[in-house]
Amino acid sequence: MTGADPGARQLDQTPTWAVSLVCAVIVVISIGLESILHHVGEWFHKRKKKAMMEALEKIKAELMVLGFISLLLTFGQNFIAGICITEGAANTMLPCPVRHEQTGEHQPALEHQPAALEHHRRLLLYEHRLLSAGAAAAACKPGHVPLISINGLHQLHIFIFFLAVFHVVYSAITMCLGRLKIRGWKAWEQEAAANENSLNDPTRFRLTHETSFVRGHTNFWTQTPFLFYLACLYRQFFMAVRRADYITMRNGFVSVHLAPGSKFDFQKYIKRSLEDDFKVVVGISPVLWTSAVIFLFVNVEGWYAMFWLSMMPLVVIIAVGTKLQAIITQMAVEIQERHAVVQGIPLVQVSDKHFWFAWPKLVLHLIHLTLFQNAFELTYFFWIWYEFGLRSCFHKNFNLQILRVIVGIGTQFLCSYITLPLYALVTQVVIYLYLK
Template identity: 40%
Template sequence: MSGGEGGEEESLEFTPTWVVAAVCFFIIAISFAVERCIHYGGKLLKKKHQRPLFEALQKVKEELMLLGFISLMLTVLQGTLSKMCISEKFVTNMLPCSISDKHKEESAGNNTATMEHLGGLRRLLSESALSQTAYCASKNKVPFLSIEALHHLHVFIFVLAVVHVSFSVLTVLFGGARIRQWKKWEDAIVQQINDTDPSLGHAVTPIHDHAFIKDHFGGIGVHSSILALMHSFCKQFYGAVTKADYLALRLGFIMTHCKSNPKFNFHKYMMRALEDDFKRVVGISWYLWVFVIVFLLVNVNGWHIYFYMAFIPFILLLAIGTKLEHIISELAHEVVEKHVAIEGDLVVKPSDQHFWFSRPQFALILIHFILFQNAFEIGFFFWIWVQYGFHSCILGKVKYILPRLIIGVFVQVLCSYSTLPLYAIVTQMGTNFKKSIFDEHVQAGILGWRAKVKKKHTLKGSLTKPGSSSTDGSTVRIQLGGITQKDAGEIQPVHD
């Protein structure tokens, strides 16, 4: 066995068994505790019939499994990568820091304080790096990727996934809390319906006297599209959804999809729909990993890509908020164009045509990207700060660091308290309603019935002669993201 004076690190063959057992116990205990927490959390959600949140938790488990596999791959390939050597001319371009910064760090970063801070892990990595460098130097080449850089990359991927999941959960929790404040409006509407005498007639009211119209056209004019856009842009900051907005959108949804049920619990349906969408937001899709790779590729010294990319989620979030607010204004504008006065309540007409590409769900894709990109920015900053220090050349000067942090916090707060609640209610103004309109057991029954009908039609098709056709007037076509009726009358949503 070598002594403690710079000899080689010992393998497991000459490591005390109590050390090996202690480390394994510590790692296994933490892993088992996390797994049990997720397991019992899932059981609790199922017990409370929170299926969408349960599925979101399953997404988190999938991310953890993916991280485990990535970790395993990096560990297994470490030996192979350590023996990969390339010509030195290939490692002098596209560096995150300049060569001069490297020399400065080598002269100032090898002091005693730095070594004490990094501890035994840095010494182990340094010795492995020396061995790797010597191996490649014997071939007049340099390492393709150092052991220390591989370790740092390993940590970065873990930090990125944890920060993204954490930020997504916080966004939905705060956004959900904001939406729950609207429940008092829902209860007040139902109470008003109960107190109203149906035998009484409805008063005729000039269109401009309605609060919903005043909120969107008061003082700016109906035909001023530029002012309307400016109003929509500003409204997302101070009053994303007013009581008048909620009343109008709720009534428009009910009159379109469940006219015979004015007491339909629109608020509860909206919360279920948001939970369904949340399970898509919490995961890291393949195109988001592609974004990470592209960022790592273009993070070149002097380009300040990390600074300019911080504005991407900021600009997208403002665009989405403006668009969602403008959709509400467009719904109001349609009513103004068609009516001078209205008998009873004001009713808007939902339509997919108001949304980008006629797809209400497209906004969710952008929100997903915004949350990930913002988490990436914040996670990348803290990873560099902890790993290399606040004055690392990768972070750059303070004038580039502070705006990134301010933008990151602003995006997180605005998305939680304004954009997400806006999305939750405005996307219900599409042509089709979502399957969340049904309770979970009803959804299962409809999907089972659909499977039986499909099987029946397949069997009929196999028995039908070529060229003939067979139709069934009871067919109900259920589409992804919405349900449409065909020759079956109106499906009545389940309500509480």
């Protein structure tokens, strides 16, 4: 590159063993990753998990998109760094206060933080070295600066790498937590299958309010809308799916969809349904990419937009969980209103009208948006930590940032372990009863 630092060696002055060694390591890592994904795909194929195969293909496609973005940044870095803007425009909407590197005006704020000071010094030296290497591409007339420096583009490369790695990690965590929750229903499935004849005995008459399902969901609080939703809000944290809920949902599905006396593993079916839902939430749509760009755009120093945006996934997932609990409670209330006496297990009757805008898939889209935003925010935090230090200007209010991370982890757990399995259970009963 023209204008390079005289002390920096180019490839024509670099030992061939060094170049080949670095290339070999990169190739081995890439082939190893591809081999792992291939074996995972073969394992899904042997177990006939079509939905998981499609989810894996989506992850591969998204990794390819991220790799292509990184390739474009590498190929076009000289062109991007050669775009000049005025210093006034360059100093607007900054995520951190303006730092005058040559005068060191920003240094005193870090005097009591030796580690952070040393980190910033290393970043400054690295930036000077890269900027000198790209001096020809980034040469701007007086009063103008590059749109993004070479060092800034390098940091974007690191951010894309973080996105790729964390996307795979979050996807795995989401699926593992969901399957772990549904695995806990296996004992209920075995009990229901073993006692199916006695549970559905047509000579077994009971008052509706004496059944476990209706009794657990109807009380004085169902008469008041505020208390109704407040109770549903509480239940999603501590009683998301009870034994009576599962058995009643199972009975509703089996009674409508299968012949009497049929042997059916409803828990295994819900597990496959979860995999179908996971296939949807693992993707990254243009809408989600747009939300990520907006997330970066509003990260302006003094706006505190990052804190409020980090609260959105939690608010949305709590609202979704409350709605799902409200649907289950509405089933119980309707059973009590329709019948005074029931035979065997109460038969739930529900349709998509119980959902917002009569659109069950809207709930899944909201879960998808929540998982993506939450994962993006946590990825952004760890990238800032890696690039600028834990107590950098990005984390001026350090306690607030720690709160964001705790909320993000809690949201991930709540969404993956409680809300997504609950959605898989409720919607299967809703969709098939509606189609019937």
